[in-house]
Amino acid sequence: GQQLNQSPQSMFIQEGEDVSMNCTSSSIFNTWLWYKQDPGEGPVLLIALYKAGELTSNGRLTAQFGITRKDSFLNISASIPSDVGIYFCAGQLLFDTGNQFYFGTGTSLTVIP
């Protein structure tokens, strides 16, 4: 299957600090997605990126679709305690038989008040 390398694996930051995480792949993707997962729940979509070079914001979150289509990053500004969770990147490929999604291994974020 496709390999997505997500880094860092975990982060411990002070409330108010900015956060940056990224995802790289050896494959080219049609779409890049960023999800957040809270304990005991399913992943929730944060941002979807559809074009190479696209920069999209959702509140304090900003994500970019890399020019090469092989990478993406997610930034969180002025972190707050409710940002705690696991963040996953995902790349989407379109096939004649349908869509397939490939996920990174996640970045665990801890925000210290």
Next chain:
Amino acid sequence: NAGVTQTPKFQVLKTGQSMTLQCAQDMNHNSMYWYRQDPGMGLRLIYYSASEGTTDKGEVPNGYNVSRLNKREFSLRLESAAPSQTSVYFCASSVEGRINQPQHFGDGTRLSIL
């Protein structure tokens, strides 16, 4: 809005028992997916159904079967459960086709095989 609903939320099985995990979505999505999530490994695709009447294997299909019952429902069956199948299982759905649309996930089924 229910979105994607999975049942049950928790289940404990003995090795060799069979079980079906249920998933239903009310967003009129064409595509549905089953993933398993294990510590440190992210989400891995088991099976997916691009549209009603079709199913295809994902990355880790061994030991599982699926049924796309209708457009709304996509079930995952373990015929003879093994301890290696202890995991959290997520169902997801998305709009299919050439339009790049993201997935929406259920809250998961936590399955333990003893």
